[in-house]
Amino acid sequence: MYDFLIFTITIAGIYAIMALGLNVLAGYGGLLNFGHIAFAGIGVYATGIAHARGWPVLVGIPLGMIAAMILGWAMARLGRRLAADYWGIATLAVAEILRTVALNEDELTGGANGITGIPGLFESVASPWDQVYFSAVVLGIVAVTAFFSARLGDGRFGRALRLMREQPALAACMGYNLQKIKSHAIMCGGAITALAGSLYAHYFNFAGTEFMLAAETFVLWTMVMIGGMGRTAGVLLGVILVQAVYAFVPFLRDLLGFGSDVAGALRLGLIGAILLICLLWRREGLLPEKLRNPA
Amino acid sequence: MTQSILEVNGLAKSFGAFQVLQDVRFEISKGDIVGLLGPNGSGKSTLLNIISGFIAPDRGSVLLDGKSIASTPTFRIVKEGLARTFQLPSMPQKMSVLEVAMAADTRMHGVMSTLIKGPSMRKAERATHERAMHLLDELLLTKVSHLPASAISGGQKKLLGIVCALMARPRLLMLDEPTAGVHPNLRQDIVRALHRLNEQGMTLVIVEHDMHFIREACNRCIVLDQGHIVASCKPQELTANERVVQAYLGSTVAEAEVQMEVIEQ
Numbered sequence: 001m002y003d004f005l006i007f008t009i010t011i012a013g014i015y016a017i018m019a020l021g022l023n024v025l026a027g028y029g030g031l032l033n034f035g036h037i038a039f040a041g042i043g044v045y046a047t048g049i050a051h052a053r054g055w056p057v058l059v060g061i062p063l064g065m066i067a068a069m070i071l072g073w074a075m076a077r078l079g080r081r082l083a084a085d086y087w088g089i090a091t092l093a094v095a096e097i098l099r100t101v102a103l104n105e106d107e108l109t110g111g112a113n114g115i116t117g118i119p120g121l122f123e124s125v126a127s128p129w130d131q132v133y134f135s136a137v138v139l140g141i142v143a144v145t146a147f148f149s150a151r152l153g154d155g156r157f158g159r160a161l162r163l164m165r166e167q168p169a170l171a172a173c174m175g176y177n178l179q180k181i182k183s184h185a186i187m188c189g190g191a192i193t194a195l196a197g198s199l200y201a202h203y204f205n206f207a208g209t210e211f212m213l214a215a216e217t218f219v220l221w222t223m224v225m226i227g228g229m230g231r232t233a234g235v236l237l238g239v240i241l242v243q244a245v246y247a248f249v250p251f252l253r254d255l256l257g258f259g260s261d262v263a264g265a266l267r268l269g270l271i272g273a274i275l276l277i278c279l280l281w282r283r284e285g286l287l288p289e290k291l292r293n294p295a
Numbered sequence: 296m297t298q299s300i301l302e303v304n305g306l307a308k309s310f311g312a313f314q315v316l317q318d319v320r321f322e323i324s325k326g327d328i329v330g331l332l333g334p335n336g337s338g339k340s341t342l343l344n345i346i347s348g349f350i351a352p353d354r355g356s357v358l359l360d361g362k363s364i365a366s367t368p369t370f371r372i373v374k375e376g377l378a379r380t381f382q383l384p385s386m387p388q389k390m391s392v393l394e395v396a397m398a399a400d401t402r403m404h405g406v407m408s409t410l411i412k413g414p415s416m417r418k419a420e421r422a423t424h425e426r427a428m429h430l431l432d433e434l435l436l437t438k439v440s441h442l443p444a445s446a447i448s449g450g451q452k453k454l455l456g457i458v459c460a461l462m463a464r465p466r467l468l469m470l471d472e473p474t475a476g477v478h479p480n481l482r483q484d485i486v487r488a489l490h491r492l493n494e495q496g497m498t499l500v501i502v503e504h505d506m507h508f509i510r511e512a513c514n515r516c517i518v519l520d521q522g523h524i525v526a527s528c529k530p531q532e533l534t535a536n537e538r539v540v541q542a543y544l545g546s547t548v549a550e551a552e553v554q555m556e557v558i559e560q
Contacts, residue, residue: 005544023299042332049451070465133314133403136545148410151409151410152406153411154409155404155409155416156403156409156416156420157404157405157406157409158409159394159397159398159404160398160404162387162393163384163387163390163398166387166388166389166390167385167386167387169349169381169450170367170372170384170385170386170387170395170456170459171398171458172349172380173347173369173378173379173380173460174373174399174401174459174462174463175369175370175373175374175401175463176370176401176404177368177370178370181404184405186404188406209375225517230389230456255434268412284422289389291389291390291391291394291395291441291443292390292391292394293391293393294394294397294420294424294443295424
């Protein structure tokens, strides 16, 4: 039971970091990134590849963050020629291309087998404390990320980003280089999400393309949307709600006695239903973005 | 001889087959308050959009203090000292009036400086806050500073647009119909505020329909009709100019509306 609780907390924490990353560009910046999970995939594989090459364990984390920033920069370049909605579709395509490459490439990513044997962060600690420590580290990173992402949103960069989201012409007239702001927002959100990806790989001791499915991007979007786009507390609430549903389904399965495939489908169905209810009743999420009044 | 701050030469722009501007040329001297008038569809807004970098001209040059700014991105032009306001400003829903005004100070808006929030950032924030409050006060927006910027009245949005433009401390400010839809009492305040800015050395270009306002506020005016400059003179001389009278009284409202539709297409 405690194992399951620790597991749920850890996974929720990792998703919270990813969702906070998505919030920087989607919540503050209004950028429709439908390929956000690609950043997590880059983190996952950076850690996997660092391990496979025999580099020190933690090298994968900065490596993944840097690679994600490069990908973010490239994605932003793509946006120069595309309107916002088309850019969203393009990001989905980019993420799918990266996933397909990772799945079919053998040298670097290990193809369909992925990369196994990635060490956890607390190998020398006896079970179950290694899990407890890991979840504590994840929660610590969530707290730091939440603090800094709120600061980013409230501060000068966030102000420019939110103005660009709502009134791009006005923002340009004030002297903001919108392309640069967009680019930095994507790089910033991407780096945060890659960090979560690396943690994911350490936690499951595995790097594979299962983490990069398009459906995962939509789980992140659901979390941000039902919680409240552009508000840190809202995003965290959304993560908790979605993860609670995920954790609750296995109990339901045991209670009602249906199979694992049904449970998987039920999870997605429930998330879809929650998203739909939210869109109909609280379009801005459970904790909508507030007016910030600089003191 | 007075120095010119803005020099427009041979500017032309067409949207499809419709020639909006043809060989537009004029100069604006430092320290002037210039009224830019013309009937609907005469090309005023297009001219403003080209000068402020929103659209590129087909031909011609725009020089700000002798430096070419045609086809330069808007954000660079703002940094060169030219700011503008919009005819129908729309404001964000999720930002307060004060926050929008503060956003108009674009210094130090990088990711790292925002995350670190060191002493220089705190100092800059205090200075920005103070300046925004001062300008909001000057343009009578203190009472609504905490409201969502989208919730204030149309006239107040225009004032907020001016506040935003002033935050950048421009040398040349172009205002697109600053007093249309603004209460007469407030209009007097705007005129006074503009004169004050002018006394501090700012050059102003004001797009206006209202002759009365032009006479009250401007010391020179340029009249645009069907994409041509038809007059460049003192406001008092306007009514004596045949082409101006024709431009204003010769075209019917119906014709003007047809022109507007063509532009929108």
